Amino acid sequence: MSAMAILSIFVLAIFVGFEVVSKVSSTLHTPLMSGANAIHGVILVGAIIVADHSETNLELGLAITAIILATINMVGGFVVTDRMLEMFKGNKK
Template sequence: MEQIMQLIFEHSDALFIIILSIFLGVEVISHVPAVLHTPLMSGANAIHGVVIVGAIIVMGHSESVTALILGFLAVLLGTLNVVGGFVVTDRMLEMFKKKKKVSK
């Protein structure tokens, strides 16, 4: 427990910045209009694609089994994140399409 407290004390500046960035992120995201959520979501999905490429590069240069497993998990979870983001974006775009009238 003493080591944890010492670690927190040594990195208190970094922890303070992380906590402030969390509050700032929540405030910024909560004030984004609903119309902008779809384009922002698509942009975030494109950025997550870069994460997948980086994870593949890490896997290619791994020298241990641990690094290979972590790289594989990063690729797997990054892919799930991108696919899920595009599914959500597609559902949001469906809300803006006009519904077809059924003729009797």
């Protein structure tokens, strides 16, 4: 992909990121942070890709470790966010 296309995606994603959270109330700061935290767990995708094309045992070992860590980040992140938000249910006026 061309550098220009990537730059465009990057800049637009920055503005979307700014915009979507601009009106969050302080009550939801923690769950939002936790949810965003889970989203960057998609580095798992990157970890799987590098595991696929690792050639030496060192590379493979590092990639496998990365997969374990990224899975913890992603899955644990979504589960813990859901548990936080579970507490809010049934309390809306």
